[in-house]
Amino acid sequence: MLIWYTGKVEKQLSLNQVSKILPGQRTAIFQRYPRPDKEFQSFSLIYGHRSLDLICKDKDEAEAWFVGLKALISRWNCERWVIETKDAKISDTTAKNIEGDSQLAFPFYGSDTIKKDFQNADAHEGNGFGNIFSDVICTGQDRCRISAGSISNSSSLSSGGADTSSGRASAVDNSVRVSYSSAVSSSSYGSGDDFDSLGDVLIWGKGVGAYASNTSGNLHDLRSDTFSPKALESTFLLDIRSIACGSEHLVLVTRQGEIYSWGEESGGRLGHGVDADVCHPKLISVLSGINIESAAYGEFHTCAVSFCGDLYTWGDGTHCSGVLGHGNDTSHWIPKKVYGPLEGLRISSVSCGPWHTAIVTSLGQLFTLGDGIFGALGHGDRLNTNIPREVGSLKGMRVLRAACGAWHTAAIAEVVDFLDPAAAAKLFTWGDGDKGQLGHADREARLVPACVVSLLEPSFCLVACGHDTTVALTTSGQLYTMGSNAFGQLGNPKSDGKLPTVVGGIISSSFIEEIACGSHHISVLTSKAEVYTWGRGENGRLGHGDSVDRNTPTLVEALNDKHVKSVVCGADFTAALCLHKCASGLDQSACSACHLQFSFRRKRHNCYNCGLVFCKACSSRKSTKASLAPNSFNPYRVCDECYTKLCTVVDVKNLKNSGLLEGNPHQLSREATDPDKSLRSRLSKLLTCGPMLNTHRVTASFLYLTPDT
Template sequence: MHNFGLLGHGNDTAHWIPKKVCGPLEGLHISSVSCGPSHTAVVTSAGQLFTFGDGVFGALGHGDRQSTNVAREVSSLRGLRTVLAACGAWHTVAIVEVVDSLNSATSCKLFTWGDGNKGQLGHADRETRLIPAYVESLRKLSFCQVACGYDFTAALSTSGQVYTMGSNAFGQLGNPTIDGKLPTVVKGSISSSCVEEIACGSHHVALLTSKARVYTWGKGANGRLGHGNNFDRNTPTPVEALKDKQVKSVACGTDFTAVICFHRCTSGLDQSLCSGCRLQFSFIRKRHNCYNCGLVYCKACSMRKSTKASLAPNSNKPYRVCDECCTKLNTAGDAKKLQNSKPLDGNPHPLSSEATDRENTVKSLRVRISRFLTMESFKPEDSACAYPSNKNMTEEVARLQSQVKELTRKSELLEAELDRTNNQLREARTTAAEENLKCKAAKEVISSLTTQIRSITERTPEECPVNDTWTSQVSKLLGSHFCENHLNDVSRAPASSAHLAHQSPCKENSIVADVEWTEQVEHGVYITIFRSPAGHKYLRRVRFSKR
């Protein structure tokens, strides 16, 4: 468009490719640009505001109604820092930093100028302003964002509240009871929400909250509000189709709305549960995709079909959709029939074919690609495989029940075997503890026996005759019943088995030859016995050996 110098090149020539805007903007760093149907506003990083285009209604803010085809700075705001500007059809709004004279604090105030026929300037009248005028009713507030529709204005305060003013013909002010002459805060479903971003179309508003929820209201023709129909909304209404999305930004065109979402891969949990009944998929409960929203559903939640599904590969064939999408599609179809039979929005003529085609195009673009697994999941399935008969399902249930019984029986057997093994383990531990106690007692007995034997072997041989008393004492010390038998067998041992140990005197002036030999009493216990010439047997020593 080049009428009235909308391009800012100093002439009315049209340009089909981008061309740099020179003139007063040459060499300046631009921070933001806003375009209306008839004029343009440019804000520099230094806070200067330039406007150009049609100035018939004073929307350029130069104090006259002259149009200009080159950018001109708004002189009344010179010396102040302009943060942001927005253009309506015939009016302009700017956020300007103002220093409070009392406390020297800086706050962002709202200035408006241009056509005020619908109250879009917020000055409680319908007068036209040729230069920027401070909105006195909002003097206690500070603003961070502003947007303009065709004949209304929406501003976002730093506290997260939205204020609207101007025409309320389609409910675009968010409150059906106000006349729009003064700015009014938008309440309703967003009264407890903190708004982060706002955008305006020609006759509708969209906003984004801090919780990434999108709300829209105003004129609903062409489906611009995103609620699945063409109905107008006069209060903020959440867009349910975006409730599971992480929305980053929102923007509006004349009769459409667009959002930017963070990319999010589909989680495994989303694909393992039915989006309707939230039951888990199994061999019997098969997974099906809705050809309109792309979510996964079980058969019970997606039994209905529609020829209006947005993801259907063939528009002449009905495809599976979920119950919610089926209701929306049917409602949209009924609304379309009503539009064809009655004039829309007071227009005496029905919708043109071009508008109808544009509406269908917008609907087809509402595709939720991020929720898809692959396009293979949307291929038609063989009905014989996808829908087993009741007989096959009964057989499958019976087979699964038999498997459950068999597994239960095996589990009981394993539990019994485990109990038996635990009992054996407890018995083994008890036996080991008893054997350990016996071993300790035996060690104590052996230690005591060793001490007593050593004291006995220190005595002289004459003091150690082998008799019945000694035999009983040794038997008691050794704890063996066969010690006495060994000592008795000593007397019957042949002389050839004995060996001469040594000779020692037993009496004065006489030499006696002693005969001694060694016998094994127990395993590892050896005793040495000698016999005197008089025929008496004596115990010489006791020896312990590991061999």
């Protein structure tokens, strides 16, 4: 039972009457009385012929209520919950049923209930709902193509041009998987089973031993190549939303909008204000409270986009010819907001090359800045620019995506054919064409964007660039490559790279959802959550357990048992974001640790921190810090690995409270250092002060097979 007050009048709603829960402001009442500034704090409960429309006081409260109500409602609904994409309107049947009176309630603002007639409950076509409780909606079709993460809306190129793109909904699945990174994000696609899952990061390749290790010490001493995916260990338990990789550095964005960076410092690219390497993820304190959505790494600089659409940059401005966009060549060791021509515009995505940056706005404009020696900026000259400058030849088109290589740039823009009113997304390339990376059948440079004429027929949704390679993905799932084939990175041994070539082989029957480029290697993610890599294999960057080059797509078998949500490439290494998914005991016949088969005597037990299933010997300890425990005051069973991690967090917290860790230049996030600041804890706190939900039912909804206490 949901109970709330309008003034002094108590009102109730039985949750078994609720047929649907909709995130954002999607009902007719919200369309009639929009609050765009509260979009990410809103959701609606559909019951019978009416709806209850709610606006929470902040994003965290909205997330907690959404998760809790979804868990309770699902007990009375056999069907699994699906959050619709922005283009998938509420069905005709639902629209007919949701006619009548609706209550627009503002329980956290003390407003009276407003009763109005429904016209219909169709979702507004312009609403994107990428990052539903974390974003102000932008119109246009670029949002509907954005999938996990991720890296959310960013692209990242590292040393030599490692660019990452993430993209669009699968053509065979119109539903949206709730993101690994956010309980209420639609940045990835699939079923509602992924709801509120935490994200695990696995990395492999050159020197990643220094990034994945939980050991303190000198960064250079910890460097070691990793030839197979290795789980990222951290001193603190971070609720990871997305990751971006550079050449020898990484950045994480959490679900709470905080951003962490670590790795080798050079020119201020880590953003901590000090010239020192960092072994573990470290909060960029200057951006605390700004709520970061995505980040992108260049060779010497870093960019971050906030949920409000503001762009922040930092790093070496001298080395990169004013690539930071602040109107000068000055380096910035801490993040600084970019103004100038971008003021008043909302940034939707950014891509970094080693020497230049490409910025896409929500209106479809493309801005570039940095070094223009090979024409990579697309302004018709070879001049450098230290402020964002719009690419004039693409005015009148809607740019959906952009990617930066080392000395070339690629973009996907919608072109309107007057003979065919439907807009088609075409591939444009410009800059250095010495290796054929522009796809124009020659090796000439282009100073302005030129449409790849051999690819006029297909419509594109994703593009990524390596050092001298371009990769483009069509809406039908076909992958085209062009450029250098020195290490087999085109995926076709017979290709000379001058013209775009379709990548076939083992992935020809798969539907590709995401693509990423390192300097000389490529990684893709399919709709079946399979990861394929090919190209240069040195340092183990392909993840096949060796350093052998591959000239055709090869499955990363080490990830077969993982639910991969996103893949991203650094210059010489690769990272994957996987669902840290709770497993039902009915789905596992063996212990997740010792792999011994369960039997009449060897019973199943759930870990209340990671949610996996273990035998008693591998999960004999208990902790009060388990993130999935229904009661934070009682100890609950956890596996041995989680117990060790939780104890480490508690020890660090105690040291910090005792003053032994004073002098740390950055303020650690409370949610990062305290496991109690999890979704479960926020929900429990809300249940004590918000509308009076049945706490017994909330507890039951988070229990697993065996309620060991």
